[in-house]
Amino acid sequence: MKTLNRVGLAALSLMLSTSVAFAATEVTWWHAMGGELGTKLEEIVAGYNASQSDYVVTPVYKGSYAETMTAAIAAFRAGEQPEIVQVFEVGTGTMMAAKGAVYPVYQLMADMGAEFNPADYLPTVVGYYTDTEGNMLSMPFNSSTPILYYNKTAFEKAGLHPNTPPATWEDLEAYSRKIMESGAASCGFTTGWISWAQLENFSAWHNQPIGTLENGFGGLDTELTVNGPLQVKHWENLKKWQDEGVFSYGGPGGGADAPATFYTGECAMYMNSSASRAGVLANAKDFEVGFGMLPHYADVQPQNSIIGGATLWVLQGADEAQYKGVADFFTYLSSPEVQAGWHQFSGYLPITQAAYELGQSQGYYEANPGSDVAIKQMTLNPPTENSKGLRFGNYVQIRDVIDQEFQALLSGDKSAQQALDDLVSRGNQMLRDFQAANQ
Amino acid sequence: MDTKRTVFPAKGLPYLLVAPQLIITLLFFIWPAGQAVKSSFEREDPFGLSTSFVGLLHYARLFQEPAYLASIGRTAVFALAVTAVSMGLALILAVAVSRLVRSATAYSTMLLWPYAVSPVVAGILWWFLFNSSTGILPYMLSFFGVDWDHQLNGTHAMILIIVAASWKQISYNFLFFLAGLQSVPQSLNEAAAIDGAGPFKRFWTIVFPLLSPTTFFLMIVNLNYTMFDTFGVIDATTAGGPNQATNTLVYKVYTDGYIGLNLGSSSAQSVILMLFVIVLTVIQFRYVERRVQY
Numbered sequence: 201m202k203t204l205n206r207v208g209l210a211a212l213s214l215m216l217s218t219s220v221a222f223a224a225t226e227v228t229w230w231h232a233m234g235g236e237l238g239t240k241l242e243e244i245v246a247g248y249n250a251s252q253s254d255y256v257v258t259p260v261y262k263g264s265y266a267e268t269m270t271a272a273i274a275a276f277r278a279g280e281q282p283e284i285v286q287v288f289e290v291g292t293g294t295m296m297a298a299k300g301a302v303y304p305v306y307q308l309m310a311d312m313g314a315e316f317n318p319a320d321y322l323p324t325v326v327g328y329y330t331d332t333e334g335n336m337l338s339m340p341f342n343s344s345t346p347i348l349y350y351n352k353t354a355f356e357k358a359g360l361h362p363n364t365p366p367a368t369w370e371d372l373e374a375y376s377r378k379i380m381e382s383g384a385a386s387c388g389f390t391t392g393w394i395s396w397a398q399l400e401n402f403s404a405w406h407n408q409p410i411g412t413l414e415n416g417f418g419g420l421d422t423e424l425t426v427n428g429p430l431q432v433k434h435w436e437n438l439k440k441w442q443d444e445g446v447f448s449y450g451g452p453g454g455g456a457d458a459p460a461t462f463y464t465g466e467c468a469m470y471m472n473s474s475a476s477r478a479g480v481l482a483n484a485k486d487f488e489v490g491f492g493m494l495p496h497y498a499d500v501q502p503q504n505s506i507i508g509g510a511t512l513w514v515l516q517g518a519d520e521a522q523y524k525g526v527a528d529f530f531t532y533l534s535s536p537e538v539q540a541g542w543h544q545f546s547g548y549l550p551i552t553q554a555a556y557e558l559g560q561s562q563g564y565y566e567a568n569p570g571s572d573v574a575i576k577q578m579t580l581n582p583p584t585e586n587s588k589g590l591r592f593g594n595y596v597q598i599r600d601v602i603d604q605e606f607q608a609l610l611s612g613d614k615s616a617q618q619a620l621d622d623l624v625s626r627g628n629q630m631l632r633d634f635q636a637a638n639q
Numbered sequence: 640m641d642t643k644r645t646v647f648p649a650k651g652l653p654y655l656l657v658a659p660q661l662i663i664t665l666l667f668f669i670w671p672a673g674q675a676v677k678s679s680f681e682r683e684d685p686f687g688l689s690t691s692f693v694g695l696l697h698y699a700r701l702f703q704e705p706a707y708l709a710s711i712g713r714t715a716v717f718a719l720a721v722t723a724v725s726m727g728l729a730l731i732l733a734v735a736v737s738r739l740v741r742s743a744t745a746y747s748t749m750l751l752w753p754y755a756v757s758p759v760v761a762g763i764l765w766w767f768l769f770n771s772s773t774g775i776l777p778y779m780l781s782f783f784g785v786d787w788d789h790q791l792n793g794t795h796a797m798i799l800i801i802v803a804a805s806w807k808q809i810s811y812n813f814l815f816f817l818a819g820l821q822s823v824p825q826s827l828n829e830a831a832a833i834d835g836a837g838p839f840k841r842f843w844t845i846v847f848p849l850l851s852p853t854t855f856f857l858m859i860v861n862l863n864y865t866m867f868d869t870f871g872v873i874d875a876t877t878a879g880g881p882n883q884a885t886n887t888l889v890y891k892v893y894t895d896g897y898i899g900l901n902l903g904s905s906s907a908q909s910v911i912l913m914l915f916v917i918v919l920t921v922i923q924f925r926y927v928e929r930r931v932q933y
Contacts, residue, residue, distance in 0.1 A: 270900065273900065276686055294900070298688060300688045451790050453878070457790070466772070594900075594901070596898060596900070597898075597899035600899070603880065604880070604881075604883055605882070607791060607881035608882040610791050637682050637683065637689070637691075638684050
C-alpha cells in the first residue's frame with residue numbers, strides 16, 4: 201500500500217514540480233537499467249522526489265553497464281560528470297583505484313551527517329564493496345547471484361522428481377542424460393555468463409581462490425589463480441558435455457542465446473542471475489519453473505556464492521548541497537520498504553537485513569517459492585577469503601579474455617588446462633598494466 | 640595550345656580563401672591525430688588522474704602479442720573479401736539495372752535501401768538470419784550438410800561479418816557504378832556492336848576501362864570502409880569472437896580503448912591503423928592509378 205501511495209505522490213509531484221524545482225537542489229544519477237527495471241527505478245526516484253522538497257534526483261538511462269561506466273569516465277574527464285553513477289561489479293577495481301575521482305560512500309555519509317550503519321546491509325554484499333579497512337566505498341543497489349532454473353515439466357516427463365533440483369554436478373549430468381534419453385528435452389543445461397557463473401562463482405562456491413591476495417582485495421599486485429585442478433576439471437567437463445550435447449553454449453558475455461534455449465524447452469536447466477527471475481517466469485509459457493542452488497562437485501562442500509550486479513558510486517566535483525542530497529537519497533534508497541519493493545519486483549537481492557525481514561513478515565517468500573534461493577545460497581556459510589568476492593583492475597578486459605579462452609576450449613583449439621593457463625598469464629599481464637597505471 | 644593563367648594581384652586573398660578549409664582540417668583531423676600519437680606514448684588510468692610517459696612500450700608490446708599479429712592478417716582477409724564481394728556484386732547489379740529501359744528507377748531505389756540502414760541494425764539483421772538456433776539460413780544450410788555455428792567456428796564467423804559488411808556497402812558501390820555506366824557514351828557501344836563485338840567483349844574492352852576511375856575511387860573508399868567503419872557491424876554480429884576470430888584491427892581499437900579503457904594501447908593501435916591506411920593509399924595512387932584512364 202505504501203508504494204501505491206508513493207506512486208500517487210510521484211504523479212502529484214510531477215504536476216507541481218515546476219514550482220518546486222526553483223528551490224530544489226538537483227542531483228543527477230546515471231544508470232544502466234533499461235526496460236521494466238528502468239521503469240521501476242524511475243518510480244523509486246519519483247517516490248523520493250515526492251517525499252521531500254529540498255532535492256530533485258534526475259535518473260538518466262545511459263545504456264549498458266559498460267556504456268554507462270565509460271560515459272561517466274568520459275564525462276569526468278570533461279568535467280561534466282553526474283553526482284551518482286551506477287557501476288557494475290567488474291568495474292569496482294577501476295573505480296576504487298580512482299582515488300581523486302570518487303567520493304567514498306562511508307565518508308560522504310559521515311561528512312553529511314547522514315544516518316548510516318554498514319552492519320545493516322547483507323555482509324556478502326557489503327564485503328564486495330568494502331576496502332580492507334572495512335570502509336564501504338559505494339552504495340549497494342542491485343546485487344544478484346547466479347542460481348539454477350529448471351523445467352519442472354521436463355523433469356516429470358523424464359521420471360525425475362519435479363521438486364528436487366540437482367544438488368551436485370554429478371546429479372546434473374545424470375539428470376541431463378535421463379532427460380535427453382526420455383526425449384523431454386534435447387539438451388541438458390545451458391548458462392548465461394560463463395565468466396561469472398562457471399568460473400568466478402564456481403570458484404567461490406567450491407572455496408577455491410580466483411586470485412592471490414584475497415581475490416585482489418589485498419592489493420594491486422594480485423595474480424589470477426583460476427587454473428587450479430578443480431577449475432580445470434570443471435572446464436574439461438563443460439567441453440565434454442558440449443560435445444555430447446548435454447550442455448549448450450549460449451555465447452560470450454551474458455550469453456545472449458542461453459535464455460531462448462531454456463524458454464523454448466530445448467534445454468531443461470539454465471544457470472543465470474537471480475535477477476533473471478521475472479524474465480524467466482514471463483517467458484516460460486509451456487512449463488513450470490523450479491529454482492535451485494548452483495550445483496557443486498560431490499566431493500566438495502559448497503561454501504557460498506558471490507554477487508554480481510551494480511552499486512552506486514558518487515563522483516567528485518559537486519557542491520556540498522548536492523552531496524547532502526545524495527546522502528539523503530541514499531538513506532531513502534536503503535529504507536526497508538524501497539529495498540523490499542525493488543528486490544521483490546526484480547529478483548535482485550535485498551540489500552539490507554531489514555528488507556529481507558520485511559519480505560519474510562509480508563509472507564513474500566512463501567507466496568513465491570524459490571524467490572529466496574539466491575539469499576540462502578549467498579549466506580549458506582560465512583564468506584571466506586575465496587568467497588567474499590573479487591576485485592581486479594582491468595577486469596572488464598579480463599572477462600573478455602575468459603570468454604575467448606572458453607571459446608578456444610569449446611572449439612577444440614586448446615585443452616582446459618591450456619586455456620586456463622593462458623587465461624591466467626594474459627589476465628596477469630592486464631593486472632600488471634593496471635598496477636603500473638595506478639601507482 | 641596555351642594554358643590560360645589567371646593572376647590574382649592580392650597576396651593575402653588566396654590564403655584567406657583557403658583558411659576555413661585549413662582550420663577545419665587542423666581542428667578536426669590533424670589535432671585529434673596528434674592527440675592519438677601523443678597518448679600512444681603514455682600510460683594513463685581511465686579517469687586521467689595520472690599520466691606517465693612510457694615511450695614505445697605500447698608499440699613494442701603490440702608487436703609481441705600473437706593476438707595482435709593475427710589480427711593484422713585477419714583484417715587483410717576481411718578487407719579484401721568485403722571489397723571484392725561488394726564491388727563485384729554491385730557491378731553486376733549496376734550493369735543489370737542500366738540495361739533496363741523501364742523500372743530502372745524502381746530497382747535502383749530498392750538497391751539503395753541497405754545504405755540507409757545503420758551498421759548495427761544491418762549487423763543484427765544478419766545475426767538473426769544466421770542465428771544457429773533460430774535463424775533461417777543455418778536451417779537451410781543443414782540440408783546441404785553444413786552445420787552452421789558462427790559462435791564457435793571462426794571461419795563461419797568470418798563469413799558472417801563479410802556477408803553483413805558487404806551487404807551494407809553494395810548500395811554505395813552500386814550507385815557509383817550505375818552513374819559511371821550511364822556516362823559511358825552509347826555511340827562507342829553501338830560502333831563496337833556494328834564491328835561485330837559481342838556483349839562481353841564490348842563490356843571488357845570498352846565499358847570496363849571507361850569505368851576505371853570509378854573502380855579506382857571505390858577501391859580506396861571500400862578499403863577505408865572495411866578498415867574504419869565496420870566495427871558496428873562486427874559488434875552487432877560476432878563482437879569479435881569466437882576467440883578473436885573476427886577481431887579486426889579497428890574492432891580491437893574499439894574494444895581495448897572504449898570498453899577496456901586501455902587508452903595508451905588503443906591509441907597506439909589506431910596510430911598503426913592510420914599508418915597502414917596511409918601506406919595503402921599511397922601505393923594505390925602510385926601504382927594502381929597508372930592503369931586508370933580518366
